[in-house]
Amino acid sequence: MxxxxxxxxxxxxxxxxxxxxxxxxxxxxxxxxxxxxxxxxxxxxxxxxxxxxxxxxxxxxxxxxxxxxxxxxxxxxxxxxxxxxxxxxxxxxxxxxxxxxxxxxxxxxxxxxxxxxxxxxxxxxxNQRTNPLYMKLRGLISSGELGEIRRMNWIITNWYRSQSYYNSGGWRATWAGEGGGVLINQDPHQLDLWQWATGLMPTRIRAFCSFGKHRDIEVENDVTAYAEYENGATGVFVTSTHESPGTNRFEISGNRGKIVIEDDKMTFWRLRQPESEFNRTNTNAFAQPECWKFEIPVSGGGAxxxxxxxxxxxxxxxxxxxxxPGEEGIKGLTLSNAMLLSTWTDGWVDLPIDENLFYDKLQEQIERSANSKR
Structure with a gap:
């Protein structure tokens, strides 16, 4: 061929x-x-x-x-x-x-x-895996430049959608038509990048999803999720479709500093020595590690x-x-499914999730859906 x-x-x-x-x-x-x-x-x-x-x-x-x-x-x-x-x-x-x-x-x-x-x-x-910003972030983390990850925060609220948008199709923002809201429609790229760039999947998630907040829709359009990781790191993911102006800020803190992606720029606050090493040797009660601020150059491209x-x-x-690889599509979907399941059960969800329980809960939503054709 x-x-x-x-x-x-x-x-x-x-x-x-x-x-x-x-x-x-x-x-x-x-x-x-x-x-x-x-x-x-x-x-x-x-x-x-x-x-x-x-x-x-x-x-x-x-x-x-x-x-x-x-x-x-x-x-x-x-x-x-x-x-x-x-x-x-x-x-x-x-x-x-x-x-x-x-x-x-x-x-x-x-x-x-x-x-x-x-x-x-x-x-x-x-396609966001071809974005030079996230490619550079993945490289910095995988090379150890940031050290072991300790905390991640992603606020992605610049998905503004008016009621007119939701009214433009009867299938939109329905459980039977789309199977979810902001997590499955607007955020799949961010949920993928969250785990792909960092190389980490949570061990458990607690989330609070609001359904039809400030909009006449069935599905989630406002989410705050808290994630815990095997190495002790934590993560927060906040997203919505009703805020204007919105924010898109991804912050990752590690043992060697902090990286922030915002406004299509990457900033690295790099510690001169790892925090764990400084903490072990420091004798000054109010001292902090020496920190250097860099604007990380990111080349253009990414088709x-x-x-x-x-x-x-x-x-x-x-x-x-x-x-x-197509097989990796399940990772970001696991995160969104876990967030919804946590809300529906009002508790923590361990990963891997109970797939049958999620399916049953989703069917309950579909049965009540205004577009219940499935």
Whole structure:
């Protein structure tokens, strides 16, 4: 194989965006060979725009079995990702799935198992992993420059959404339609980066989710979560969609200082000696470790969605390691599931979570949902 024939399922905003850069030939070694959408008007528009070079299918199942594609990019609603990916793997196709991997970890675990059994390349569209800021942060932490992590705080409240946004689609902000709110719709990238950049997953989480706060919606749109880690570190994650102006500030404190990412800049307050060493040798009651402040240079670049697609293509053609392996999609989803489950049970949730309990609690929400079609 010298070229990957890609099929796209779902021609909404994301699917169309992916299609356009593939049509323009911006991904070396890949071509858009087919698209699928349940809406006839979307397929008609695709035919008008891209002609006979791109085949159209009324169902993903027909496209998977057509022989027209080698891999599929799934850009459908959250609930459909695992089912469609499992079907694609059974047809011998490589899979790249949009985030989030799914709505609940039990289903995503089944998708991961199908991927492992297929031998195909499985990626997830975690395009923020190509952001130079978070790549640099991951490098600083993994190299030991920050020392052992002690505390993490991420305030990400600049997801402002008005009632008009939520009213724009009957499926929006419903348990049956989306399976959640800010955690699964706006925050999947941050939840992934939280564990990916630091290399840490919590041992337990206590969260407080507010549902429909200042908005007429079913799902969570205001969250404060507290996490504990095996090494004694703690973390706080705060997010909302009703605050204006909002904040996006990620602060990580370690034994060798503190790193803050805010306003697309990275600042490192670096201790001249590790705090633990200073504490052990210091004899002055009010002394503090000497600290140097640096603005960390971060190069431009990071082609985001296109870079993830190029990397996935390279993995298929050349065996290149994936930036965002699909199997890792379950990690960020575990964090959001744990936060919701903690709220629903009004208590601590140990990780790994009780997947069956979460599923049962989610079904209770879906049964009461205004968009209860599932």
């Amino acid at each position: 010298n070229k990957v024939r890609i099929g796209i399922v779902g021609l909404g905003n994301m699917g169309t965006g992916h299609a356009n850069y593939l049509i323009e030939g911006q991904v070396k070694g890949a071509e858009l060979a087919a698209v699928s959408d349940i809406r006839p008007e979307r397929l008609k528009l695709a035919q008008e725009q891209w002609g006979d070079n791109v085949r159209t299918f009324e169902s993903p199942e027909a496209m998977f079995r057509s022989g027209a594609i080698d891999g599929v990019l799934l850009c459908t609603p959250h609930y459909e990702h695992p089912l469609q990916a499992i079907d694609a793997f059974s047809c011998g196709l490589h899979v790249l799935v949009e985030k989030p991997a799914g709505v609940y970890t039990r289903q995503v675990r089944e998708m991961n198992e199908a991927a492992a059994g297929s031998g195909k390349v499985y990626g997830i569209m975690y 985001q969605h296109m870079e993830i697609t190029q990397n996935w293509t390279n993995a298929i053609l050349h065996g290149t390691p994936l930036i965002a």
